[in-house]
Amino acid sequence: MKGNYSQLRAMLAITKGSVRSIFRSPSAVFFSLGFPLVFILVFGFLGKGGGVSLDIAFARQTDTTNEIYQKIKYQSGFRVKEASGEIIREDLEKGRLTAVLNIQKGGAAHAAYTVHLTTSEAVNPRNIQILQSILKGIVEELDQQRFPDAPTVAQIDAHVQQIPGRVYRSIDFILPGQLGFSLLSASIFGVAFLFFNLRQQLVLKRFFATPITRPYIIMGEALSRVLFQLLTAVIIVGIGTLFFHFTLVNGFITFIEIMLLSFIALIVFMGGGFIVSSVAKNESVIPLFANILTLPQFLLAGTFFPIESFPGWLQPLCRALPLTHFNIAMRNIAFEGASLVSCWQNIGVLLIWGVVVYGVAIKVFKWE
Incomplete structure (x- = not known):
């Protein structure tokens, strides 16, 4: 009789039962799927408003010895990015920069300088119009203050050079963060409550009375969480793609790589749940311990806004967090077309x- 017992079949039975219990838990479904979808819907609809972003850069060959350059550089309405030419062009193609400005002496009979603009197809045309309007206002202000007798200090070139680009929407930033949010919170909270309750309700003890071994018990329960969370990942990515045009640059191949990345992240994140379930003395302290692991990552890992928004002294901590590396790899795969192999550092x-x-989990894990 003992030789006919199938550990694999027993593990799958545990998985099946656990999946059913997850779907019967409204809180599990809401926090794994509903909560992230609310954020995606909100940010998706906000993104359709086409908010103004006047991030600019100066071309390497721009003339920096004139007053118009200084005035533009320190204009409160602009955020000037300084980086290599390759990074500037990449940001321009993705719409992260409104335009690259090139200030050159002469170019017009009635102007001392000419300001040339280069933008991309990814930039909202309305932002270019606003940029041109602000630049003209700066020139007029300088003309009135310093050059009352001259025709004009500078001319804004009406011909705007445009390079090809892919539209970088707000959903392309926010969806990876919300997917990471869903995977991390469900892994830690779900596993912590699950194994704590299995011990408290003596379910694990009943499992011990059967021939199934301990590793298969853990794998069965863990597999149920993985299957449920991968299903929520499919739904989240599907809704983002169908309704908000989330970028999957290589289509189905990108989708498969996102799912593989999510699987890796799930396995890693669930380790935190095993730790919390073991160190918690009672059910009421599980949320406290779980939030200690999850809340800093929600806030600092680039979930809602770029890591560059934080002070410089805090950014190294942000870049050390596991959720940060999931978010970075997810965005690179989805929008940049990177492969899992090229994201080897983050993985x-x-x-x-x-x-x-x-x-740590192996050291502190308790069966009873």
């Missing part, structure tokens, strides 16, 4: 975190 950091977390 490597995730795996290092996995080794550390599971090392």
